[in-house]
Amino acid sequence: MTRRAPGLQRRPSRTVPASIAAGVLTVAGVLIVLVGVWRLIDGTWPAPAQAVLGYLAKISWGSTGWLIFCIGAAVLGLIMIIAGATPGRYNAARIGTRIGTGSTPGTTPETEFVISRRGIARLAAAHADLVDGVESVTVKAGARRVRVSVGTTSRHTGDIAQAVTVAVQAALTDAGLSPVPRINTTAWTKEI
Structure with a gap:
């Protein structure tokens, strides 16, 4: 029986809610100490x-007021526990390449590769910038969608947007992203 290693797709911790809760509790504690x-x-x-x-x-x-306060405090505590226990959304995408290096017969450990959303955005921007007529590129990559905005001096923004979409789609497919995110491209004309 082969045991599969946990996935490499990291989920970020929820530092913002934890920081807010820590700040509020620290202020409350300091006030109580000062009053004491x-x-x-x-x-x-x-x-x-x-x-x-x-x-x-x-x-x-x-x-009634005391019961409402207690129920509210219990619900808030439960929300804080759930927010602290559940990880955030995935911040990386799996690349389809896997390498099996089994050292014993019958086992094939796999190596997974991932790319961050920032890496996807940089890859898309680099390939969009290679398209003729593109002057500037801005890319935002999400979990399922990549938004590409290109500036051009050409009046044929539709053709350039189409060419950028094809180039970025090909780059992400060649990189082996699984699944390949949807590409939304907008082109706007820059004045010379």
Whole structure:
């Protein structure tokens, strides 16, 4: 029985939600420590803390407001746990080339190759720039689509857009991307 290695397609961690949650919790912790230190030094609670503590003292455990707050905190915590546990979207595409180098009979370990979205964009831009009449190229690569925008001094933008689409499609197919993303090309005329 052969065991397949985990895929090379990396999924980014969710650093933005984690950073926001860490920042909010850090600010809340610092405020609580400052209020506690104030209480230890002065012997009384600061005025803003007295207002909040007075309001909280009036609320009973079974009140509707307290239950809504607890349910909201539980839902927010669950969302944070799910966001932290599930990885982000794939940020690389698999290239169809595989090399088997089995050292023992009956096993064929495979080597996978991937290319990042940034690499796909650079590859597409390089091949779009080779088309006659193209003056400037901007490329954005997504999971399923590559958007190419070319500037030209020619008035025949439709023909140039078609030629760029063919060139980029051929480059991505030759690179062995699996599946090949859809190419959307727009051409605009640059004034001389």
